[in-house]
Amino acid sequence: MASSLLADKAMYNYIGIFDQASADKVILEVNDLLNHHDYSLKIRKKAFCITIEVVQNLFNYLCCNDVVYNKGIFLIHNNINEVAITSGNYIRKTEVNSIKSRIDLINCLTSEELRHFYRRLLEISSFSIQDAGGAGLGFVDIAKKSGNKIEYDFLDIDNEYVFYIFKIII
Amino acid sequence: MDNYTLQPGSKTPFMQFNMTSGVFEISGRSIPENSIAFYKPLLDWVDEYVKSPNIKTVLSIKLEYFNTSSSKCLVELFRKLESVNEKSEVTVQWYYDEEDEDMLESGQDFQFILAIPFELIPMEE
Numbered sequence: 171m172a173s174s175l176l177a178d179k180a181m182y183n184y185i186g187i188f189d190q191a192s193a194d195k196v197i198l199e200v201n202d203l204l205n206h207h208d209y210s211l212k213i214r215k216k217a218f219c220i221t222i223e224v225v226q227n228l229f230n231y232l233c234c235n236d237v238v239y240n241k242g243i244f245l246i247h248n249n250i251n252e253v254a255i256t257s258g259n260y261i262r263k264t265e266v267n268s269i270k271s272r273i274d275l276i277n278c279l280t281s282e283e284l285r286h287f288y289r290r291l292l293e294i295s296s297f298s299i300q301d302a303g304g305a306g307l308g309f310v311d312i313a314k315k316s317g318n319k320i321e322y323d324f325l326d327i328d329n330e331y332v333f334y335i336f337k338i339i340i
Numbered sequence: 341m342d343n344y345t346l347q348p349g350s351k352t353p354f355m356q357f358n359m360t361s362g363v364f365e366i367s368g369r370s371i372p373e374n375s376i377a378f379y380k381p382l383l384d385w386v387d388e389y390v391k392s393p394n395i396k397t398v399l400s401i402k403l404e405y406f407n408t409s410s411s412k413c414l415v416e417l418f419r420k421l422e423s424v425n426e427k428s429e430v431t432v433q434w435y436y437d438e439e440d441e442d443m444l445e446s447g448q449d450f451q452f453i454l455a456i457p458f459e460l461i462p463m464e465e
Contacts, residue, residue, distance in 0.1 A: 190373070193373070197351075197371070211439050212439065212440075212441070218405065222407050223408060226371075226373050229373060230373070285445075285449070289453055292411060292412065292450075293453045295411075307408035314445075315442055
């Protein structure tokens with residue numbers, strides 16, 4: 171998984187702070203990039219939708235108040251007929267189990283089960299200011315749209331933080 | 341009560357909700373980071389509308405992209421329209437690019453969980 175972070179081989183890379191302006195910049199640039207590539211409409215739309223979810227997830231969950239730990243990485247690699255989207259960011263070790271169990275659950279589901287799970291989450295989603303994210307729909311939506319399993323890894327950094335790598339192939 | 345109109349932004353859709361005709365439209369992109377804050381004024385407006393709705397209410401949705409946080413705001417909007425269904429004949433029209441299977445699937449997901457007429461309408465490229 172760590173080799174997925176090789177930025178020099180990426181067709182798109184952003185490494186740095188993920189604030190509002192940089193998240194917007196990445197989304198706009200990826201939109202332009204995908205529109206100028208020879209992908210089918212289907213792949214372009216899937217890649218862009220997944221980019222939005224991944225980038226907004228980075229923006230929402232970065233350890234914002236620390237100059238070292240508020241940096242992240244977002245990469246797109248181009249393989250034959252497929253696109254790989256990778257993100258990386260620091261998270262607290264206390265968050266690892268929750269992320270891991272959510273992804274493992276999603277990775278166990280068939281496409282039909284994923285669809286039912288998505289509908290169930292949508293049905294019970296609540297509209298509240300306290301719950302401004304995607305109600306846990308993001309991971310499920312990414313898995314559903316890509317048709318592939320989510321790959322992940324957690325690289326040990328220090329006593330408090332790990333570097334969380336997330337990868338999906340479209 | 342005034343109509344609710346919002347011009348599109350780079351991450352937010354065009355919205356036109358006409359109080360007197362009951363014709364509503366959301367189109368473009370809905371990918372704001374904080375969808376709750378973005379949709380709150382519209383949902384407040386709909387709360388007022390449902391007190392005295394038009395005999396017919398038609399909501400047309402023509403979205404190119406939307407993020408998952410927008411999807412739960414859309415569910416909230418649909419739920420409010422469900423509640424008015426006894427006083428107004430409500431229809432949701434979900435337009436999708438005929439080549440965009442994900443947008444069709446999203447429409448089917450909403451259709452599955454809702455109890456109001458929800459039409460899936462393909463658009464040619």
